[in-house]
Structures are given as structure tokens and as C-alpha cells.
Amino acid sequence: MYLAGMGAGALMLPIPVMGNHVPPEALLGQMDVALKKELADVALNAARSSGATYADVRIGRYLNQFVITRDNKVENTVNTESYGAGIRVIADGAWGFVAADNITKDNIASMAKKAVAIAKANSKLLEQPVVLAPQKGYGEVSWKTPIEKNALAIPVKEKADLLLAANDAAMKNGANYMNSLLFLVNEQKYFASTDGSYIDQDVHRIWPVFTATAIDPASGKFETRQSLSAPMGMGYEYLDGRKGSKTASVTTLYGKHYDMLEDAAAAGKQAVEKLKAKSVEAGKYDLVLDPSHLWLTIHESVGHPLELDRVLGYEANFAGTSFATLDKWKSKNFNYGSKIVNLFADKTQPGSLGAVGYDDEGVKTKQWDLVKDGTLVNYQATRDQAHIIGEKESHGCCYADSWSSVQFQRMPNVSLAAGKTPLSVQDMIKDVKKGIYIIGDGSFSIDQQRYNFQFGGQLFYEIKDGQIAGQLRDVAYQSNTQEFWNSCAAICDERDYRLGGSFFDGKGQPMQSSAVSHGSATTRFNGVNVINTARKI
Structure with missing residues (x-):
């Protein structure tokens, strides 16, 4: 029911x-x-x-x-x-x-x-x-x-x-x-x-x-x-x-x-x-994305495409397969994002939805890198998948949403590491000449390989010459996963790090729902294409 x-x-x-x-x-x-x-x-x-x-x-x-x-x-x-x-x-x-x-x-x-x-x-x-x-x-x-x-x-x-x-x-x-x-x-x-x-x-x-x-x-x-x-x-x-x-x-x-x-x-x-609020003018903007918004972009463009079963084509329900195929990982130099982008999986993060001591295969949970200094370095794997990528042990990310459901590979908490240099949200905004500050998650669309996407939000604030200039509406941004993460130009430090997430990440057939968190600090992405969602094409 x-x-x-x-x-x-x-x-x-x-x-x-x-x-x-x-x-x-x-x-x-x-x-x-x-x-x-x-x-x-x-x-x-x-x-x-x-x-x-x-x-x-x-x-x-x-x-x-x-x-x-x-x-x-x-x-x-x-x-x-x-x-x-x-x-x-x-x-x-x-x-x-x-x-x-x-x-x-x-x-x-x-x-x-x-x-x-x-x-x-x-x-x-x-x-x-x-x-x-x-x-x-x-x-x-x-x-x-x-x-x-x-x-x-x-x-x-x-x-x-x-x-x-x-x-x-x-x-x-x-x-x-x-x-x-x-x-x-x-x-x-x-x-x-x-x-x-x-x-x-x-x-x-x-x-x-x-x-x-x-x-x-x-x-x-x-x-x-x-x-x-x-x-x-x-x-x-x-x-x-x-x-x-x-x-x-x-x-x-x-x-x-x-x-x-x-x-x-x-x-x-x-x-x-x-x-x-003023309706946005379409064009290129520097985007300042609050963690209450960025969690969903991380979920769709990083969490799902790095699930190993999707990479292998074993799973395609709900979210499709993945552009991040094994050949990209094997090359050891696939550029997922800019040098400041470090994305990690962590089933131990305090306060997160995915935090447990052991997964549903009895594997003790841990943290591991997915993207290191912008380069794809790993995926998410369970006990029966680990050998495929040369791992000697499971990552501990097997889960079933009920006693009546069979456990299978589910997304752990996947997060963007905070910046290493002290940087506040105010200081980040001061550096933006033409931008939009986006808060809260909204509607989204992403293709079956988790590559081309579009995201909305809850609140949109115009940034002009380093100052907030009032609310905007009808805002959505478009990009592809690799282009977007390579446009990452600045990340606030750990003082601004927060979790977002979902109780209802659907996967599989019959469908199962899992709860997962995604952390980040406020992050700036330069030169992203913004469209006006109210105007007819």
C-alpha cells in the first residue's frame, strides 16, 4: 500500500x-x-x-x-x-x-x-x-x-x-x-x-x-x-x-x-x-550551489553512474546504465571533474541516512574514493561484484529495503569533499560577476547513461558583480556530467559541509527503495548553461 x-x-x-x-x-x-x-x-x-x-x-x-x-x-x-x-x-x-x-x-x-x-x-x-x-x-x-x-x-x-x-x-x-x-x-x-x-x-x-x-x-x-x-x-x-x-x-x-x-x-x-521574482534570461552563468541543492546533482550524476551493476549493464531499471564504463576506469586517467573534485563513498558518516555498522551481507562498512583529484578511481561493489574490478573485499554497500526483499548493490552515501582552503559562502559570491545562487532541490531530468541532464531548484538568487540582486524564477541549468564537474571552480571549506539526501531512491524490479545521503559544502561551477523554463522553444 x-x-x-x-x-x-x-x-x-x-x-x-x-x-x-x-x-x-x-x-x-x-x-x-x-x-x-x-x-x-x-x-x-x-x-x-x-x-x-x-x-x-x-x-x-x-x-x-x-x-x-x-x-x-x-x-x-x-x-x-x-x-x-x-x-x-x-x-x-x-x-x-x-x-x-x-x-x-x-x-x-x-x-x-x-x-x-x-x-x-x-x-x-x-x-x-x-x-x-x-x-x-x-x-x-x-x-x-x-x-x-x-x-x-x-x-x-x-x-x-x-x-x-x-x-x-x-x-x-x-x-x-x-x-x-x-x-x-x-x-x-x-x-x-x-x-x-x-x-x-x-x-x-x-x-x-x-x-x-x-x-x-x-x-x-x-x-x-x-x-x-x-x-x-x-x-x-x-x-x-x-x-x-x-x-x-x-x-x-x-x-x-x-x-x-x-x-x-x-x-x-x-x-x-x-x-x-524576475524571470531569468537564458545564458551562461557561474552557479553557486548550496548543499541543499547539490546533493541531488551528486546523486544523479555521480552516485548512480558509479554503481557497478549499472556500469556492467546488469541493472538498467529507473536510472538506466552508465557512461562511466570499465574502459574509462581501466585507463587510470579518465577526467571526471576538475582537480579540486574529490568524491567519496562512505557508509559510516555520522548522521547520514546510509550509516550502518554492517551491510546486508555482513560486511563491515567503510569509506572509499570514487573520484580522486578529478580522476575516476573506483566504483561501488558488493561481495559478488568485487572480483570484477580486482578488489579483494566488498565495499559493504549491499542492502534490502525489507526482510521480504533480496539484498543487492545499492548506493552508499556519496559526497563531495569540502575545500581545503578556507572559503565562506560570502567570499565565494564576492568573486562572481554574473551568476545564480541556487538553494534547495527541484525537478530534474537525466538521460539513460547518467550523462546529459537538467536541474531546477527551490530558490534562485541573481548575483551581479559579487552582490545578491534579488530572486529569479523559471531557472534550470543544463550540462553533461563530465563538462559540469570539470567546471567546478571553488568549494567552501568544511565549516559549510552539510548533508542532503533521499529516503526513496528507487532501483530494481520489483522496485526497492533505499535511504541515502550526499554531503558537500557550497560549490561554484563556472560558465554553466541556464535556460528559462517558462519560455516556449
Whole structure:
């Protein structure tokens, strides 16, 4: 089932609501670890005795909470729980997988045997057997998102009151309508394998989001401004406060805390200002891109094309394949971007959506380089892909969105390293003669090789001779991946580094959604082609 929307506008989100509806208090329990280990051992033993050369079992409890408001009303609250197990095996060189929500000892043993039977049937179609990178067992270990406050334990009324206060702040500052939502996730995941790992993980994520709408009563035209919040791998402390800095009359959110009321008040004013903003003149501009915008460009032009399964042509659903083919990597000199561009993958980044201790193959997570000093140096690989690129171990980026889904290669957090030389946003803007400062993500389009693209945003500010000269509208920029990243001319330092991201990165068929963050500091790209989206060609 899907939560189809929140009333109107950009908050019509395709948010999957998986599992059974439960009362809020049911979201706080934990399954006994000893019982999970006992069930896992039954499955692993049954798989071995049936002929599996490798097996892993994931026992998962997935919890979601939504609090949804519009204007001065709470529209809905939803609490869901999904619980079950998935068993993956290799037998006769092929994969087999079975999942079910009835995980008694007898049933989980039957599931394991069925998975082996499926693998043996699949082996008849194999051209090459599955080759797994070596992986040591870790024994019994655990990992938990380092939260200060479990958001699911906060009373629903307190969360609804915050959303309603944000709605009120936006409407007092010019918005005619306001939708807001708080989305909370807790993944309780247990992994065990024949390698000797028994890994218990407790993953928490949070996302406060809204859309403020302002209407011109004379023309009936409207403009929206969405929240500048980032979904985070944090607890309710994310909403406790902020460290802030105002640049060019735009609130920029720093650090690990988000002030929803301040952002909502600014959104009301800025939505009204957008109604009166000047339409952009098409042409070449230097673009100053805020992290709240740049995360999506990183996601589409770096994250997806460097997924190894897309590079190899094994995966083409949703996002196509990739221009960054193996021959470019093998050349050791493929120029992905300018010399200051350093892009890295990191599944350990504190506060990020993708942060876990171990992936869904039992691999300890880590950081690694994708683009170093502008040159393509690596991809994202799982245990059965690592040998293809000469790696001796997996990168730890295998993930399944549910106990019922088979795990496969998913994008880790992919980020642009901050600049090494001290540089503030103000100083960056001072160096721009003709430019546009873009804040927040918007619509986008990119081709099936992740090469030619177009991106919009939330807020656009004209820069003239180093000064902000007011809002623009109807802005989108066009480029191709290599040209764009080679136009990167300056990156603010780590003081400005922030995370953006998505809860719903779709991939595969049947589709799975994963949560992933992308970090950067504010970055300048010179001489980028800007079009006017309101003018007919």
C-alpha cells in the first residue's frame, strides 16, 4: 500500500507504507536477540544440510510512523510494523532466495531448504558460478544509530504540535496553504551467515518536510517553497534547535540540528517573493550551489553512474546504465571533474541516512574514493561484484529495503569533499560577476547513461558583480556530467559541509527503495548553461 499524498503540491510523495497498522506504543518493543540467533541457526543448519555452500538469513522488524498535517489540522497519523525473515543461499554456484512472515523454527527450516532447491534449479541456467569476495565472521556484534532521543517514543501530540506551529509560522508570513509531514523509520535488523557473523542492528531515521504555497489573488498563479530540511540518520534531537547563519537573506541550516519554525517562516516569505521574482534570461552563468541543492546533482550524476551493476549493464531499471564504463576506469586517467573534485563513498558518516555498522551481507562498512583529484578511481561493489574490478573485499554497500526483499548493490552515501582552503559562502559570491545562487532541490531530468541532464531548484538568487540582486524564477541549468564537474571552480571549506539526501531512491524490479545521503559544502561551477523554463522553444 502507498501513502499517495499529503493534500497537494510537491508533497504528493510516493511513500511506501509497508506492514500492519499498529498503535504508537507497539513501535517501541525489541525482539529478543537470543531468540533471533536461535532461529538463524536453525535456518543456516538446514541450508547447509540441504547442500548450500553459503547461506545468510536476515530477520527484520521494520517500523514507520507518519504524522501528516495541513494548515491548522492534523490530517492523519499512521503507524506500521512489518516483521519476517529472508534467507539467501548459494548452491551449485547459483543464488536462491525465500522470504516469509511466519518464522517458527519449523517454517524457517523449510524456507532454507526451499531456497536451496531454488538455487539448484537456477544453476542449470548459469554461465558462470557466483564468486563471493572473502568475508570473515564477526561473531556476535551489534550496532545502533547513535541517537539521543528515540523519535518514536516522543508523544504524537508533541510532534503534531510542532508541525502545526510550523504551518502557522508559514501562513503568518504570507503562505496561503501549508502541508507538513514528519516521517520516522526504525529498522531492527538481524543478520547471520555461514561465515560466522551474528549481527544485530538498530537503525533510526527522521525526516521533517513541508511545502508552503503562496497565491497571487489577482492572477490566480501560485508559487511553492519546500522545506530545506535534510532527512537524517538521527533521533528527535535533530529538531531540537540549530546553529544558523544568514547569507543573502536566505537561512542556511548548519550542523546537526534543524529549526523547522524558522525554515517555515522563511518559506512563507520566500514563496510570496517568488510570485514577484524576475524571470531569468537564458545564458551562461557561474552557479553557486548550496548543499541543499547539490546533493541531488551528486546523486544523479555521480552516485548512480558509479554503481557497478549499472556500469556492467546488469541493472538498467529507473536510472538506466552508465557512461562511466570499465574502459574509462581501466585507463587510470579518465577526467571526471576538475582537480579540486574529490568524491567519496562512505557508509559510516555520522548522521547520514546510509550509516550502518554492517551491510546486508555482513560486511563491515567503510569509506572509499570514487573520484580522486578529478580522476575516476573506483566504483561501488558488493561481495559478488568485487572480483570484477580486482578488489579483494566488498565495499559493504549491499542492502534490502525489507526482510521480504533480496539484498543487492545499492548506493552508499556519496559526497563531495569540502575545500581545503578556507572559503565562506560570502567570499565565494564576492568573486562572481554574473551568476545564480541556487538553494534547495527541484525537478530534474537525466538521460539513460547518467550523462546529459537538467536541474531546477527551490530558490534562485541573481548575483551581479559579487552582490545578491534579488530572486529569479523559471531557472534550470543544463550540462553533461563530465563538462559540469570539470567546471567546478571553488568549494567552501568544511565549516559549510552539510548533508542532503533521499529516503526513496528507487532501483530494481520489483522496485526497492533505499535511504541515502550526499554531503558537500557550497560549490561554484563556472560558465554553466541556464535556460528559462517558462519560455516556449
